[in-house]
Amino acid sequence: MLVPLTRQKFNQLIPLIATGPQYKYYWGKFPDFLQRLLISVVIAAVYVLVRLFAMPGFGPILFVLGVIGAFYWLWGPVFWASMRNAKCRRYKYSGFFRGRVLDWWITDELIGKQETVDNKGDLVIVENREKRINLEVGDETGFTAQLRAPLRVEHKVIARGQKVEMLVMSNRPDLSKIEEITDIYIPSRDLWVSDYPYLRRDYFPEVSRRLRDRPSERPRRRRPPEEQKGRRVEEWE
Structure with missing residues (x-):
């Protein structure tokens, strides 16, 4: 059927945003967590170096980007699970x-x-x-x-x-x-x-x-596209 x-x-x-089981899936095992943590540390270090030489007007923007990057270990699973959901929802x-x-x-x-x-x-x-x-x-x-x-x-x-x-x-x-x-x-x-x-x-x-x-209904046979022309498909809500 x-x-x-x-x-x-x-x-x-x-849903577009990751669910709890999806977040757990991409949280992975301990090596996966260490990899994300290492990326977060590198981003935080780059932020500190760039902040030393950045122009004064870019301070708030760099701060926001630095905080987001430093917490990649936490929000990374949400991002990757949501991307996978989005790929599925393109159909x-x-x-x-x-x-x-x-x-x-x-x-x-x-x-x-x-x-x-x-x-x-x-x-x-x-x-x-x-x-x-x-x-x-x-x-x-x-x-x-x-x-x-x-x-x-x-x-x-x-x-x-x-x-x-x-x-x-x-x-x-x-x-x-x-x-x-x-x-x-x-x-x-x-x-x-x-x-x-x-x-x-x-x-x-x-x-x-x-x-x-x-109510029970007969199974619907999937017809070739040429046979489906002009045929209305009822959707269930």
């Missing part, structure tokens, strides 16, 4: 998708390499790998999509045939070509599968419940 959403509803589900149309788990499998993915020296003085390259779950979902219309996310303990309850829900995005009003998908929600387990938490998880289950309470 695919139900087109109004722009207002889409903006509520994926003109969206829809609520409900389907089922078609298949899932686990892969071992290389996420980085680290050079170190062993006790003999030889250079050793250590590969950092992470197990990921690959989830394939689809519906009665033949539409399928795949999502890859870090493997979590709670993912062990995922099974083929479970109902799943998510948002899809497109630049076509009939949603005949899906450009992007969000994180996946499994309502029977109240479980989220995602890498980045696009959706407002405090609000999406309510949208899901309201759609489940609607």
